[in-house]
């Protein structure tokens with residue numbers, strides 16, 4: 001286990017990661033709100049979380065990562081102290097005249113597909129907010145009991161003035177917030193800074209639960225239940241902030257090591273999470289990591305400016321997932337990343353250069369009599385130091401990679417590259433570079449043994465089919481599929497590819 005240093009938004013400085021349990025790191029990353037395809041700005045933050053996961057794993061830690069799916073409660077005006085507006089998923093459902101749950105599942109699936117394209121490692125747990133409503137209600141009830149929240153007209157608000165540390169993450173004081181923050185007019189709240197933990201649902205609201213029983217009200221029963229209920233203010237839906245608090249508590253425990261998100265989550269979302277957690281059970285989140293906003297052509301991305309891109313848009317323009325991954329990952333997560341098509345081209349060229357060198361060095365056979373002219377171990381050490389100790393220093397780590405491959409190619413040109421050194425660089429690219437950046441074509445790093453196995457399985461399957469033993473033929477195909485190899489029958493021949 002190596003020492004890891006990260007910049008903690010809460011402290012405002014770089015500090016050594018000191019996990020609650022030695023060798024284990026618990027991470028919670030705010031996941032997507034599934035009402036539309038996620039855009040490249042969203043994915044910058046999800047890629048930061050992937051980078052963090054991979055760096056910790058590479059450094060020898062055992063990592064548990066929770067990344068939720070927000071499928072209820074995220075309102076359109078989410079930058080207000082207390083979010084207002086329409087539920088993003090319901091708005092889309094209305095627009096498309098579909099069941100809101102259908103919308104949520106559709107975009108959840110699309111998100112997971114995009115993640116795969118970008119080679120993001122799936123989280124250990126991917127909880128849906130709608131499946132943890134009971135936990136959210138329980139937490140809300142504890143906050144009411146302890147006096148940190150109050151219920152009025154069927155809605156429940158957090159009493160911000162009672163939590164003296166409110167504002168510690170975003171460096172806001174309650175006083176500053178009162179004078180400067182964007183607040184809405186709402187007479188039922190004690191203070192404009194109070195935020196909703198639970199909102200009363202009108203009959204027309206399509207996603208609602210019973211606050212007493214925690215049960216979801218099926219769409220077709222909403223009208224009937226509202227009509228028959230003694231107290232219709234019992235029906236409602238959870239706020240966006242409470243879901244992350246409830247899911248992290250259930251899956252990681254009261255305290256955990258790292259929480260990540262985009263910088264727009266710092267306030268109010270993460271500030272509210274801290275308030276809810278600390279007032280319910282006193283648990284602490286040790287380190288907060290936030291990815292900076294992404295600009296496109298120097299401007300904030302927006303649909304109206306025509307500089308808004310989803311992963312699908314870029315794939316359609318012919319860029320690969322690896323290229324997009326590299327372009328979004330290669331700048332430090334706390335720097336403003338200006339995304340341009342030029343930067344995508346540069347990413348494409350950088351990957352092509354690494355792949356080219358990788359292939360040349362892998363086939364390097366000429367044994368040079370020269371002594372070794374460079375030191376792969378020194379480069380590896382520097383590469384690790386940047387990633388581990390410079391707050392996930394990707395740009396410096398990448399410059400080490402390019403220095404190393406350029407030096408190796410120079411030595412080769414001058415006939416000074418030994419086979420041993422060439423193999424060490426190949427191994428570095430496979431084991432060190434690729435385990436973090438993951439952009440090498442998958443088929444190039446498939447082991448020779450697996451290749452042999454695939455070829456013999458193809459023959460075995462062909463024989464089984466000739467003998468009309470379909471069950472056996474299918475079994476062979478499924479065995480390979482389990483190893484990530486897909487067989488393709490074309491024009492009487494069987495080829496294979498890595499399952500995407």
Ligand SMILES: [Zn+2]
Pocket residue numbers: 029030031244269
């Ligand atoms: Zn969250």
